[in-house]
Amino acid sequence: MDDLRAFETTARLGSVRFAADSLALTHGAVSRRITKLSEDLGFKLFEKSGRGLRLTAAGEVLNLTLGRFFTELATTVESLRAANARQNALVLSCEPSVAMRWLIPRLASFQAAHPDIALHLSVGGGPVEFRRDRIDLAIRRLDFALPDAWHVQRLFPEKVGPVVSPQLAPAFASGEYIALGSKTRPDAWSRWLSTHPSVRRPTEIRFYDHHFLIVEAASAGLGVALSP
Structure with a gap:
């Protein structure tokens, strides 16, 4: 491998001296490695061209293959390093609304207190597949059965109620x-209104795909969101 690297670097940089500087070796060490490689392979890799060197036809072919090989090798090593880094991280799964409105605003203080923990977020809801999705922890609304082997720590009971921007508060009170x-x-609205008979009914109910969208819409003054 050292001989191949010396040859590839010399071919790429066009000079034994430049290759020696790049590899932190002496000029003589690089020359000896190239000579040894040529002897092992049984054909010449370079030939003299004026005061410099140029690749032989066989050297050109070998250099093209080595260029692809070392590039692929470097890419593979980096991907393995990244995979290893992900394995050392803590992956937490939660719904987008929980991540945006509750978790992310608290992460800065958590990271300051625990700089050694690399926390990655994965967005999801409902039942959890820890092994399949490579998740370590999950925050969920417990509306599905849990395996007995799971460790569960309850954070707080869910509360559902109207979220409204201040300028729309009078309209909410009047039913407009x-x-x-x-x-x-x-x-959710029909069930909440049935338990709060004193609240005036809305003029219309508009549905969005996710809770974080209705909270954003409420913040923008588009209506009153019924949000957990």
Whole structure:
């Protein structure tokens, strides 16, 4: 490998001296490695051209192959290093709304307190496949069965209620408001209103795909979001 590297570097840089500087070797060491490689292979790799060197036809072919080989080798090593780094990281899965509105605002203080923990976020909801999805921890609303072997720590009970920008608060009180709901809980407004009979009904209910979207819409003054 050392002889091949010396040859490839010399061919790429066009000079034994430049190759020696690049490889942190002496001029003589690089020349000896190229000579040894040529003897082992049984054919010449370079020939003199004026005061310099040029590749032989066989050297050209070998150099093209080695260029691809060393490039692929470097790419493979980097991908393995990245995979190893991911294995040493902690992967946490949670729903987008939880990540955006609750978790991410707290991560800066967590990382300051635990700089040795590399935390990666994975967005997801519902049942968890830890092994398949390579997840270490998950934050979930517990509306599905859990295997007995799982370790569960309850964070807090879920509370659901209206979220409204200050300028729309009078409209919410008077019933002149658009209700914003999530398609993941299409009956949330009807159930909430049934338990809060004193609240005036909305003029319309509009549905978004996810909770983080209805919270953003409420913040923009588009209506009143019923959000966990």
